[in-house]
Amino acid sequence: MNNMKNIMLTLEYDGTNYSGWQIQENANSIQAEIQKAIYTLTKKEVTLIGAGRTDAKVHALGQVANFFIETSIPGESFKYALNEYLPEDIKAVYSNEVPKDFHARFSAIKKRYRYKIYLSDVERPLLRNYAYQIDRNLDINKMKEASKYLIGTHNFTSFEGRRSFTKSKIRTLHSIEIHKRDEFIDIVVEGESFLRNMVRIITGTLVEVGTGKKNPSEIKLILEAQDRRLSGHTAPPQGLYLEKVFYDIFK
Amino acid sequence: MNNMKNIMLTLEYDGTNYSGWQIQENANSIQAEIQKAIYTLTKKEVTLIGAGRTDAKVHALGQVANFFIETSIPGESFKYALNEYLPEDIKAVYSNEVPKDFHARFSAIKKRYRYKIYLSDVERPLLRNYAYQIDRNLDINKMKEASKYLIGTHNFTSFEGRRSFTKSKIRTLHSIEIHKRDEFIDIVVEGESFLRNMVRIITGTLVEVGTGKKNPSEIKLILEAQDRRLSGHTAPPQGLYLEKVFYDIFK
Numbered sequence: 001m002n003n004m005k006n007i008m009l010t011l012e013y014d015g016t017n018y019s020g021w022q023i024q025e026n027a028n029s030i031q032a033e034i035q036k037a038i039y040t041l042t043k044k045e046v047t048l049i050g051a052g053r054t055d056a057k058v059h060a061l062g063q064v065a066n067f068f069i070e071t072s073i074p075g076e077s078f079k080y081a082l083n084e085y086l087p088e089d090i091k092a093v094y095s096n097e098v099p100k101d102f103h104a105r106f107s108a109i110k111k112r113y114r115y116k117i118y119l120s121d122v123e124r125p126l127l128r129n130y131a132y133q134i135d136r137n138l139d140i141n142k143m144k145e146a147s148k149y150l151i152g153t154h155n156f157t158s159f160e161g162r163r164s165f166t167k168s169k170i171r172t173l174h175s176i177e178i179h180k181r182d183e184f185i186d187i188v189v190e191g192e193s194f195l196r197n198m199v200r201i202i203t204g205t206l207v208e209v210g211t212g213k214k215n216p217s218e219i220k221l222i223l224e225a226q227d228r229r230l231s232g233h234t235a236p237p238q239g240l241y242l243e244k245v246f247y248d249i250f251k
Numbered sequence: 252m253n254n255m256k257n258i259m260l261t262l263e264y265d266g267t268n269y270s271g272w273q274i275q276e277n278a279n280s281i282q283a284e285i286q287k288a289i290y291t292l293t294k295k296e297v298t299l300i301g302a303g304r305t306d307a308k309v310h311a312l313g314q315v316a317n318f319f320i321e322t323s324i325p326g327e328s329f330k331y332a333l334n335e336y337l338p339e340d341i342k343a344v345y346s347n348e349v350p351k352d353f354h355a356r357f358s359a360i361k362k363r364y365r366y367k368i369y370l371s372d373v374e375r376p377l378l379r380n381y382a383y384q385i386d387r388n389l390d391i392n393k394m395k396e397a398s399k400y401l402i403g404t405h406n407f408t409s410f411e412g413r414r415s416f417t418k419s420k421i422r423t424l425h426s427i428e429i430h431k432r433d434e435f436i437d438i439v440v441e442g443e444s445f446l447r448n449m450v451r452i453i454t455g456t457l458v459e460v461g462t463g464k465k466n467p468s469e470i471k472l473i474l475e476a477q478d479r480r481l482s483g484h485t486a487p488p489q490g491l492y493l494e495k496v497f498y499d500i501f502k
Contacts, residue, residue: 014376059377079373089376122330125265125340126310130377 003070006102007078009034010094011063016129016238017089021054021063030054030090034065037085044069051104051245052111055197057237059130061114062093062244066104102249110174110190110246113199116239117185117207131184132203132239138210140180146209146216147176149223150202157226159205161197161234169226171195176202188243197234205232254321257353258329260285261345262314267380267489268340272305272314281305281341285316288336295320302355302496303362306448308488310381312365313344315496317355353500361425361441361497364450367490368436368458382435383454383490389461391431397460397467398427400474401453408477410456412448412485420477422446427453439494448485456483 011034019027023035031048038046046067054060073081075097083091101107116131118124123133150159153172160169173191187206189199205222208214214232222230262285270278274286282299289297297318305311324332326348334342352358367382369375374384401410404423411420424442438457440450456473459465465483473481 012376014379061377083373088374088379091374091376093371093373093375120344122334122344123339123342124344125263125342126312126381128265128339 003072004068005071005075005097006066006068006100007071007075008064008066008096008098008102008104009079009082009092011060011065012091012093013060013063014089014129015054015057015059018056020056020058021050021052030063031065033087033090034082037082038067038069040085041081042069042071042073044071049104051108052194052242054240054242055200055237057129058240058242059238060242063242064104064108064245064247066098066102099249102247104245107247107249108193108245109248110192111194111242112188112190112244112246113194114241114243115187115189115199115203115235116241117187117203119183119185129238132235134207134211136211138185138207139212140178140185140210142212142216143206143210144178146206146214146219147178147202149216149219150176154223155226156195156198156223158222158228158231159198159201160195160228161201162228164196166195169195171198178206200235200237200240201228201231201233203235203239207235208232254323255319256322256326256348257317257319257351258322258326259315259317259347259349259353259355260330260333260343262311262316263342263344264311264314265340265380266305266308266310269307271307271309272301272303281314282316284338284341285333288333289318289320291336292332293320293322293324295322300355302359303445303493305491305493306451306488308380309491309493310489311493313495314493315355315359315498317349317353350500353498355496358498358500359444359496360499361443362445362493363439363441363495363497364445365492365494366438366440366450366454366486367492368438368454368486370434370436380489383486385458385462387462389436389458390463391429391436391461393463393467394457394461395429397457397465397470398429398453400467400470401427405474406477407446407449407474409473409479409482410449410452411446411479412452413479415447417446420446422449429457451486451488451491452479452482452484454486454490458486459483 051064079092079095157169175190177188179186302315330343330346408420428439430437
């Protein structure tokens, strides 16, 4: 165990052809692909710990994962070796050896997600797997007003998807930024951690505020009611990107 | 023939899964997909005239095509009807009825292509089908200097790909703009018309200037030599976009 290293990877992936991050039977997961590539490279079976579980078709620009391995490959070179064996839609963009107590999920202090929307009355082929098409204009100012009610520490039951087994529904959101540039709207959400589908339900609800279906001030009541039926639709997965995971040790 | 209309389409497509614009035997072409969708919609066989032939894996943000058809569908609504039958990676973003003498290719007065490069020492999964990865820095100022030699009317034999049957090699380039933003470099080329692979060979040559393999002033000699062996490599297809086709009637 002399040479045992804790290797951290920062990963970019195109989630289009995957069932999500987490290993599942009879499904094509990103975690399984990476563990397979590590095995092909090193002949060692490892368990990869991911910072966040991304759903099917959700992308990552900066997913973080770690694993323990006895290897002579230097941490910072690991990405080059591993990328030789990874499929073209999953690559390590950064790798390094980190302290033994680093844990991709538990050590994370903040995550940033980006949700991409485009406004168009027709589908755009080049964006079909990478953004959410809305066929009418959105009132950005109302969306910004609505988003303010979500900042801070709340019970987010109304913004949690089904099939969730999380006990505490209390989460802390640090910021929601909404940027419009030409026909594109980006919603950038930062928080300590997130419930299942939370960013997609927040997005769906903000879109309904943007179209006028909901009033900004309703968001407060929706939060308080702790009832998923009152919030908006779950925005589709292809617009969502896990952009960055923050750690204390890299501050 | 009372109701015969000349319909113009502006098309966006993701070229990743196609052998290119033009119909070929035993290949999956964009032209064939659109003609098939028009047939499914109208039960009429048409011949689509495209403004430019894009190669396999090349994309379009604004390819233009036209065809004649007897139909009661209004020109501006044609896109919605047609999009119901087109695959998700090819869509009409605009349609209209145009004068009978409009010809997508012969009426075009100018075309704009965009070539997208990203600088990274590792492959980026989300860009793999949409840009050209260069793993070292490029000297943008030298590339700009080199591009100036290409502007104007020249014999572009040195910048023409193989398997071309075009007689005249004289072409007029109006402008080459090179923009850098973060790790992205866009090369935007406007000209009256282009030889086969011309934008990709111009890009490959400018990249070789950017890395220092070629000097900017060599471009003049390469043009004069009329010899394909002297110019740079053909940049890969996935970075190229047919962005816009210009016509007098829409000025």
